[in-house]
Amino acid sequence: MASLVEKVAIVTGASRGIGRAIAEKLAQEGATVVINYSHSADKAQEVVSAITAQGGKAIATQADISRVTDISRLFQETVDKFGKLDILVNNAGISLFKPLAETTEQEFDQQFALNAKGTFFALQEAALRFSDGGRIVNISTGGTVNGGANFSAYVGSKAAIEGFSKCLAKELGQRGITVNTVLPGVTETDMNLETLPEEARAAMIAQTPLGRLGKPEDIADVVAFLVSDQARWITGRNIPVDGGLA
Ligand SMILES: NC(=O)c1ccc[n+]([C@@H]2O[C@H](COP(=O)([O-])OP(=O)(O)OC[C@H]3O[C@@H](n4cnc5c(N)ncnc54)[C@H](OP(=O)(O)O)[C@@H]3O)[C@@H](O)[C@H]2O)c1
Secondary structure, three states: OOOOOOOEEEEOOOOOHHHHHHHHHHHHOOOEEEEEEOOOHHHHHHHHHHHHHOOOEEEEEEOOOOOHHHHHHHHHHHHHHHOOOOEEEEOOOOOOOOOHHHOOHHHHHHHHHHHHHHHHHHHHHHHHHOOOOOEEEEEOOOHHHHOOOOOHHHHHHHHHHHHHHHHHHHHHHHHOOEEEEEEEOOEOOHHHHHHOOHHHHHHHHHOOOOOOOEOHHHHHHHHHHHOOHHHOOOOOOEEEEOOOOO
């Protein structure tokens, strides 16, 4: 029997890339999944169709996670429709590949508005609405471990998530709710095709002991474990999923 039957999950930024793979994996395990997206209504609907074609349950809900009012609406609509919420995967994120010296105030604010503030207020909604025994997974980046040239604003905004996660794990532990953060290495998605130059991709592969870039499914499998009952004794942790990239 699938391990997430009767669980209700929100995956933010699930219309593409890592979020899509996570949503599909949780649905395969039996969860009812809310596919959040910002702009890509067609792609989000494709994810819903792919899940329902496999016998799973999913709906798509638009919400700009950099806006607190949208976050509240996403959670309210989910609870109104399904009566409860058990799992949150804070995956929606944007990246910036630019030297710190050239980063504008507007670019800095965009990174922090979605990656840090959006995650913070989604965590707040989860803390207020979650059933006991729930599961929260935040998606950071392996860049927070050793840094990365030209990623200061992005990595800084993701480091904030790791701080929220460790503190909230301590606040919610008494309710049996776990809060963990997954740190993907470079993963084959639109994000990298858009922001990472070819020579930087090649350098990443050369530095990765397992000899390739990550695939969205590599990340989704670990998230599915962390939201399962098998991971009940893991909380407040950062978990790199990166093929050994240091
Ligand atoms: N790819 C990597 O190498 C890598 C490595 C480390 C960490 N990560 C992290 O993993 C997560 C997913 O990355 P990805 O590579 O899968 O990205 P992606 O392919 O660019 O997809 C981004 C997803 O986030 C959604 N999104 C963007 N802005 C949003 C907003 N304001 N509100 C709600 N949703 C929004 C997009 O929705 P729309 O389609 O509607 O725009 C899309 O579904 C991000 O947090 C990223 O920082 C990625």
